[in-house]
Amino acid sequence: MAGTGQTATARIQPKKQTLEDAYSPPANFLEIDVLDPQTHGVAKKRYTDYEVRIRTNLPVFKVKESSVRRRYSDFEWLRNELERDSKIVVPPLPGKAFKRQLPFRGD
Secondary structure, three states: OOOOOOOOOOOOOOOOOOHHHHHOOOOOOEEEEEEEEEEEOOHHHOEEEEEEEEEEOOOOOOOOEEEEEEEHHHHHHHHHHHHHHOOOOOOOOOOOOHHHHOOOOOO
């Protein structure tokens, strides 16, 4: 590349991972947990919502911990939005489990 004004690019050697690197908490994290399903209503007006807890230390988030309740349809909407306008691969949602919502079931 002599005479072209460009310099050769050297390959960066990867750093060997230590046990501390492998098992220490990450420098930045975003944890999202979906838990505590609660069923409300009766018959056709019956629905289940879930608690969504978020914890992070990423500077882009003003609130470092939050918790909200969301219905299954909210997760369907989010999945559709992510798949529509991005290249994010979102795993399929679990089924709604209609059989569990039938009024004659005891569980």
